[in-house]
Structure formats: C-alpha cells, structure tokens
Amino acid sequence: MIWQSLIQAISEAFNELYGQPLSPELINIQQTNAQFRNDADITLMVFPLVRISKRSPEQTANDIGNYLQNKLDYVESFSVVKGFLNLRIAQNFWITFLKNNYTDTTFGIKTPDTTQAPFIVEYSSPNTNKPLHLGHIRNNLLGDSISKILKANGQNVLQVNLVNDRGIHICKSMLAWQKWGKDETPETSGLKGDKLVGKYYVMFDKKYKAQLSRILRKAIKIIYTELNTDNFDENSILKKLTDGFPYTPEDILLLTKIIKEELVKIGKQSATFIPSIPYEAERDFMEKLKDKSKLLNEAQEMLKKWETGDTEVKKLWKTMNKWVYAGFDVTYKSLGIDFDKTYYESQTYLLGKDVVKEGVKEGVFYTKQDGSVWIDLSDEGLDEKLLLRANGTSVYMTQDLGTASARFNEFHPSKMIYVVGNEQNYHFDVLKKVLSKMHYSWADNIRHFSYGMVELPEGKMKSREGTVVDADDLIAEVIETARQTTMELGKLESFDTQEAQNLFRILGLGGLKYFILKVDPMKNMMFNPKESIDFTGNTGPFIQYTYARIQSLLRKSDNDVAKLDLSGNIDIHHEERELLFLCSDFNRIVKLAADELSPAQIANYVYELAKQYNQFYQRISVLKEENEKLRDFRLALSYFTAVIIRNSMNLLGIEVPQRM
C-alpha cells in the first residue's frame, strides 16, 4: 500500500519539478539495503530517471527527496548516496499501520469471488496400478498450495483430479492377480488397497521380464554353441534361429557380433557357459520380443475385453480400482489434500474423438491411408503428432483434447491450470497448438504448470530399481522423526496422548511440506529422506515454533488483544520497524505468489518473517516492559506477526500448533 502511494507521489513530483510525465514502469523502488537500513526504509533508483530530468543523479535525487519530504507526511527524511535516494518512513506511519490492521485475522487473504469464471486447477492425476510416491507428493502439495494462493487473491478456484483408471497398466495388475493372487484382498492380506494392486503390477513386470529373458538367453545359447563349433558360419546360426524365434536376420547377426565382442573380453569359457551381453543391448533385444510375450498378449486381450464391456473383466476392474481408491483416500487424507471434483479416464477417454472428427472436417487434421489421424505442427517447430490410432482408439492426446473441451463447456473457466511434471512439456505444447489451430478461443487459457523432478541422492527414482520413496512410508517417517525430536527436547509434560500425537503430525507434515514447497517449483530438487526433515534453521518446524512461542506469550499476558492501546507517541526499535516492514509486505507477496504460481515465494517470505520475529523476541522484552504503551504495542505486533505466519503457512497447506 505504501508502494503505490509512493509511486504516485514520485510521478507527480516529476511532473511538477521537470514538467515531464513519468511512466510508472521507470519508477524502481525497493527496500533499502541492509547496510543503510538504520537510516532509511525505502530506496528509489534515480539512474533511470536522469534521462528525463536532464539533471545529475545527485541533483535529481535531492529534488525528488525534498518534494516527497514536504508533500508526504510519512516521509520523515531522506539521504542521497550516489544515485540512490533513501527515504526514511516516519515511525508513526508504522504504528498507525499496525493499529489499523492487527486485529484483521484474514489480513492478506481475500475471499474467493464465486460469481466469476473459475480457474480449474488439475493436479495429482494418479494411475491406479501403483501407490503414490514422492513425485506425487510434490505434485499434490504444489497443486493444493497454488489453489489456496489463487483463492487468497480472490479467485474462484475449482480443484480437480483426473484419475487414470484404465489402460494396459491396470490390466497388468488384474491379470497377475487373477493368475497368482489366490483371491487375496486388502482384508485378508492386511495390505492397503493401492499397495496390494501395486504388488501385482510389480509381479506382472517381473514375470514378464523373466519370460523375455528366457527367450533371449536361449537364443544367446544357440549362437554361443555355434560359435564354439570348429567350422562355424553365420548361415548355420541363421538357420537354427529362424524357426520359433522372433528375430530378423539383421538382429541375429547383430546379436552374434555382440556376443563375439563379449567373448573377446572375457576369454574362452567352458561349454555349458552362457555369456551375458551389455545391459543396453539386453534391453533392446528384449524389447524386440515384446510381441512374443504370452503375458503381455493376455493383458492386451484383457484390455480389449474391457473396452468391449466384458462383464467379468469389468467386475474385477471395479473391485481392484475400489481397493486402490480406498488406499489413495488414506494418503490424500493424511496429506490434507482434497478435490472439488474427480474425473475418471474411463468416463472421459472417448470424449476426444468428436474433437478429432471436427478437426478432420475442418481440414486442420489429416487422415493417413491406414486410417490414423495426424496433425502437422512442423511450421510451429514441432513434429507431426498422432491424434487417433489406425484402429480408431484414443491416445493420451485425444483424451486431453476431449477433457479440456468438456471442462470448458461445463465450467467456462477463465483458466485451466495443469499441474504436471516438466517431462510433459512437449505434450502440453502440442495440446495448446492443436487447440489454437482449431481456433478454440480458450486455447490461450490453458496453462501447463510445469514443475521439476524430485531426485534422490542415488539419482532418479526408478520403480524398476526399487528406489521409489513411497508416500505413506515417507509421511509415517516424518511424523516419527517429529516424535523422536520432541521427546528428546522433553517438551511434552502438559500434553495428553492425543494432543501429542496431533502435534507430531503437524510438525512432521509441516517439515515435509515446507521442505518441498520452499524450492522454486520449476527447478529439480534434491530430496534426501534421511537428512531432509530438519527441525532447525530454514524449516517448517522453526516457523511453527515461532508461532507457538507467540501464542505462549499471548496466553501469559492478561490483555485482551482487541483492546490494546496503540495511541500516543512511542519510540520503536530497529527490530520492530523491520518486522513491521515485513508485515506490510505480505499483501504484495501473496499477489506475487499468485502471479508466478510459486508457493516458494510464500515459504521464503514467512521464513524471513519468523526469523525477524525471533530477533525481536530475543532482544526486546514484551511482558516485562513497564511502560504500558510499549507493552501494548509489542503485544499487538506479536499478535499480528502470528496472524501473518498462520495465514502464510495455511497457504502452504501447513498447520501451526498452539504449543510445542
């Protein structure tokens, strides 16, 4: 609020002093650097203005400084250092600011205007074949937090989830369960539903890989045996491998070459030995066998049956998905995440076909001879992209075109924000280009909120290598860490069991959420499960601690916070002035976080605020102050700081404890 008023005054100053209007973009004001902060609060950069004032930087700064000091009662004094005009704001301004705002418990938070067109924020978007993991946690926290930030800016927000409940992956789980599940259920196994289904997905993958590996090793063995015969020639290998093996002659010759190279490396071996080949080559040759896998064929058969509505398959599908949803609900609940609406791909996956048909009719798309539909985006710097398979079934893009169109028709949103990892940047580029080529006016309203990957010390998370950090495990772990740390500090005397349990949950989750949200969403981040959840320094619990500390202070004072006396003249300390400056900046930060879709802005701000409060708390006593006006002022300042800490943390989806 002080910013706007200053910008306007500076603009007026220019008009009056130099007879020149000044466009607001040229006015660059910011908080004064720490080294000059004892004498000033706000600094105006005059360098960009000298071209218009036609005076030296020093002269211009002095002119404007004088003008502002005379004109604005809250500009107490000014000083000029080189081309910087440093303004000192009257302490009465700060006291009045506190007086006017400290009882506003929703300070900085607007109420959503539900009459206006909504922002749709889609996030989470899990597959139903696997439990949620650390990557989903970042997604969920970002989606939840930006929804809250947008709401705090008055936006009408609709939070939606799009569950991928159909496709080959869930059929793999279903097939494995049918074959080897022995009617196991969450109840009989004691496993959480999503974990149970995930178990069978992994089992499928193992058996499938083993099957392919067996075929490949058989081929390798035959080649190896041939290589060991005295009069080996390539034709005899080809003859032996043409029947019953899916490899082309080129493949076989390549494989023979690779084996020869390996044999040169390791030397001659016994006759029963079967050589192994490099990992990449093994993967490639197994990939070529894909069509020969009975298991995969069966899974594909199952998918076809699903699509034709086979009752038995549908029944199993419903049962297993139900288990998964029950599992997801537990995870969402413990994370504190929810949605206004959940879409299921099984209900939306056909929607895109009409959009594609329309595009074909309008000549934006074209049909190839085999019947598949494509769009050519080479003039946009992208490739040709498939929109509908030759057999008429949808691909991912088809579905996204359909759901986007359906959502637009249902809600007429002013924006559709997709919280999806940056690995899908290309997909969303294509989606937007396709829609704009079809002249949908709302194509520009689509925003891919692209965020970076979560990396582990060992590298990327890979389910194949078992390096995935499970969401439930992680949540349990951070709560347990919170319990241990709290016990070690011996702070639980006055807590009953349930209160203590709730505190551990608040602290553990606060630590986890803050750790993830404080990082710029766009960047990849490093997550070390053992070291990441700290309780000191720039962490969630540190900020929570500051809040609890203030609550303790307020409990001990006998004053009614609504009736503090903030009239009259008092002298305030440097620490108090700094704190008030930060408080007054909260509105700007909330808006900035929404403009940039960045919870990290809130996180970094609230950390600064908590740190500043602790400096104040450490140096200046509140309850022991004998001057009642000073005491009231400090109580009000403490109370107000706590409100802003709570409001900030809530924007991150983090709770704050009354005691800790």
Place this chain on the structure above:
RNA sequence: GGUCCCGUAGCUCAGUGGAUAGAGCAACAGCCUUCUAAGCUGUGGGCCAUUGGUUCGAAUCCAAUCGGGAUCACCA
C-alpha cells in the same frame, strides 16, 4: 541431432537489471536463576560454469561454449 529447463559457499537452496551476492545445514566460538535455547549472536567459507556482447550499472538480459537433466512413441 532438434527443442526446452538447470548450473550461485563443502551440501541444500534464496536472490533474475541496482549499492560490499544472501540464508540454512555442516565446522568453530559465545548466550538459558530472565516472556518456549526447535531460539539468538559471532567467525571462517564465493573468478555467481566459461568466454564475448548490451548497459551509467550484469549472478540477473543476449550469443556462443562446456557440464547436468527432460523430451522428441499408434505409452500415459
């Protein structure tokens, strides 16, 4: 190879045209008979990947180079 993102202290990260580049962790040294020490204070630690350009001014903008990652499927 094309496109996109990233490179800042030993580690994890802020800062994205403005003054002498900041935090936390880790290390070391202090501060609890005093409102919660999960805190506060101090010390050390940097060719902001490299080179060139734009600018009164560049970690920040542009170009190239070097490193790291993602993506370019009739997968989702």
